[in-house]
Every structure is written in C-alpha cells, then in structure tokens.
Amino acid sequence: MGTVMRIVCFLLFCITRVSAVDTFPEKIALGRIAGNVTLRCDTAKQHVTWKHDSEDIEPSELAELKDKQLILHDFQEDQMGNYTCWSEGELVDYTYILLDESWKFTDSIISCTAETFNCTFKICCRMDQAGFSVFRLRNQRDDSSWVQRSEDGFFYLTHSTNPYAEEAERLAVIGEAVSSSDRYFNISHNFYLRDIIKPAIPQIKHMSKNKVTVRPPASWAKPESYYPLEHEIQYRKRDDGMVMSFKFDDNMKVPDGMSDLRVRSRDSLLLSQWSDWTPWQNVRKRRKKKQRQRMGQNKSDVFQQ
CATH class of the missing domain: 2.60.40.10 (Immunoglobulins)
Known part of the structure; x- marks a missing residue:
C-alpha cells in the first residue's frame, strides 16, 4: 500500500x-x-x-x-x-x-529571540526574503524537525539548553527557502541562547502614590536571585505631558506628578535586549480603583458586624 x-x-x-x-x-x-x-x-x-x-x-x-x-x-x-x-x-x-543561490545570502536573514532560559519555552524566529515564498527552519544542534511558519508569521523552535549550566555549544538554526521561480537557498544562524534573551512584558503588581512594584513575566526563569531583572519606568508628567524615564528597583520611590507610566525589563547580568513596554497605565485611575476596593471592603466589614 x-x-x-x-x-x-x-x-x-x-x-x-x-x-x-x-x-x-x-x-x-x-x-x-x-x-x-x-x-x-x-x-x-x-x-x-x-x-x-x-x-x-x-x-x-x-x-x-x-x-x-x-x-x-x-x-x-x-x-x-x-x-x-x-x-x-x-x-x-x-x-x-x-537553482541554488545560497551564496547570495547571509545569516542576517534569520533573527531569533527567547523569552527565558527555560527549555520548556520555544525560541521565536523570523525569516523572510523578497522573491521567496516558502520557508522552513530547524534547530540542527538538537536534531529537531523542520518547522513551518505559524499564522502569526513566526517560527517556533524547541531546544534542550540547560538553564542552570554554562552553554558549551551554540545553537545552529538552519533555514531553507524556495521561490515560485524554482530558486533555493539555505543559511545557518549560530548563537548562544544567552545572546538572544528578550524577556516577555513584565507585570505591574502594585502602584501607589510614591511606589511601583514590578514583577518578572510569568515565563521568566527562577529563582529570581539567580536570574535578576532590572526595570525601567517611562512616565508622562501631569502638568506638561513631558515623557521622562529612569531605571529603578522596588525600593525606590517614584516621582510625584505622573499622569501615566509604563515599564520594561532586561536581564541585569547579561544586559540582554529590553522587553517590550507594558501598556500605558493611568496612575490616578489605578489609585481610585484601589480606593474603591478598600471602601467596598470596609462596607462589607461593617455589614458583617
């Protein structure tokens, strides 16, 4: 058969x-x-x-x-x-x-990032080239299968990197492409996982008058003491709309007079790529929401009494 x-x-x-x-x-x-x-x-x-x-x-x-x-x-x-x-x-x-045209291209056609060192999360790659319509990638180092492009335009590759050990061998991502005119190329992009780390968007857990608490994204490796992140706040001033930014930790006080803010993070030891920014959050609305929650809790306590 x-x-x-x-x-x-x-x-x-x-x-x-x-x-x-x-x-x-x-x-x-x-x-x-x-x-x-x-x-x-x-x-x-x-x-x-x-x-x-x-x-x-x-x-x-x-x-x-x-x-x-x-x-x-x-x-x-x-x-x-x-x-x-x-x-x-x-x-x-x-x-x-x-027709093999691999000699025309370099590994810069492939770009990859990883949200975390954990091997339970996949490497996210892009690959594109004008004139070519079909692409596929594979992690050759770990002998993984070919991966096609997902609907969101990315290639997601598995890997077996040990997050708690020094990387001894680079990942080798192989890319292939064919065109509608029967042309072909393949390229190899080699890197350490540590070189492509870009954390996911961090979490703003608490915002008060003078303090903001930021936590790592859910995908970030643990323990946090072994994988420390540094954070940057960008905010707009309430009086003139000017945008300011500064690096901070959870023990710092934030300036007065903010209308809204957003945060991004990066690995503080590797000085990795910065994460994308969180959405802008209105400072006064967050405070009013917290006040309403506290008032509601107080009323509930009174009724229970």
Whole structure:
C-alpha cells in the first residue's frame, strides 16, 4: 500500500506541476550555473528512462545516462524543474532540481529571540526574503524537525539548553527557502541562547502614590536571585505631558506628578535586549480603583458586624 500511495503522489505531482513550486518537494537536488547535477533513481528495477517534466531525456554530451543515474553537465536555468524516472512504463521515482543561490545570502536573514532560559519555552524566529515564498527552519544542534511558519508569521523552535549550566555549544538554526521561480537557498544562524534573551512584558503588581512594584513575566526563569531583572519606568508628567524615564528597583520611590507610566525589563547580568513596554497605565485611575476596593471592603466589614 505504501508503494502504491507513493506512486500516486508522484503522478499527482507530475500532472499538477506548472512552472513553479509552492512547497518543498519531497526529494530535491540543487544545481549551480555551469556545474554538474547528479540524479539517482531510487528503484530496484534494472533499466530506467528519464523525463524532464513531460519530455523524454536522450543521452548526449550534456545529459549522461549511467546505470540508474542521470548526470547533467553545464547546468543552466532552463534545466530546473521536475525529473522523473520510469521503468517499463511505470513511474518509480522523481527529483526536483532547484537553482541554488545560497551564496547570495547571509545569516542576517534569520533573527531569533527567547523569552527565558527555560527549555520548556520555544525560541521565536523570523525569516523572510523578497522573491521567496516558502520557508522552513530547524534547530540542527538538537536534531529537531523542520518547522513551518505559524499564522502569526513566526517560527517556533524547541531546544534542550540547560538553564542552570554554562552553554558549551551554540545553537545552529538552519533555514531553507524556495521561490515560485524554482530558486533555493539555505543559511545557518549560530548563537548562544544567552545572546538572544528578550524577556516577555513584565507585570505591574502594585502602584501607589510614591511606589511601583514590578514583577518578572510569568515565563521568566527562577529563582529570581539567580536570574535578576532590572526595570525601567517611562512616565508622562501631569502638568506638561513631558515623557521622562529612569531605571529603578522596588525600593525606590517614584516621582510625584505622573499622569501615566509604563515599564520594561532586561536581564541585569547579561544586559540582554529590553522587553517590550507594558501598556500605558493611568496612575490616578489605578489609585481610585484601589480606593474603591478598600471602601467596598470596609462596607462589607461593617455589614458583617
């Protein structure tokens, strides 16, 4: 049954193929201009013939047929596409040749961040390039599977980094892309997890007249003493709307005259990337809400008495 399904897939691929791919073919070969490309027919049958798309391939100086191999010499762009091998009129294998343009690109196409050192949380990566439509990534260091882009536009990669030990080996993220014009590239982006840390948005737990209490995001590694965060407050002054900012800890008093504020955090030992800002929070509304809660509690106490 598996062989039948495989042949059906090959047939569907050949019948529906147009001049482009919109996904990664199951079996690909890479060619470079003026180079050689060798294709192998995966079959137990002894005698095979080859087709490029629907055209038969005859032996020539540029197309060498050798046992179950097809060797293309002086490869050119018009030779990109789907190559099938046949035996006794039956399709037995295929290989899709893409033009390899990896030499044009650098690892800067991939960018990754991690909210925490915990390996229970995934690494979040971006990868994009004009002219290419299909992308995939994998964590080669941990031998992870290929990951497709999620609906939110990110790639989420698992990893096995020990959060309590010094990193001895960089993560190696491999990226591949294909275009609608049958072009391909792959790149490798290597980094330590500590180099891509960007905490999630912190939590403002308490806000009073002169004091703000900020807690780490829920995803941040513990204990906090081992993974300390530093915080920055940005606030607007009530009288003139001027925006000011300062670094602080929970023991500091905040300036008077604030209308609203927001907070961001970073690892204070690594001096990691700053987290995104919390939403702006109105200082007076927070105080009034707390006052109403206290008043409601007092009334409840009176009724209970």
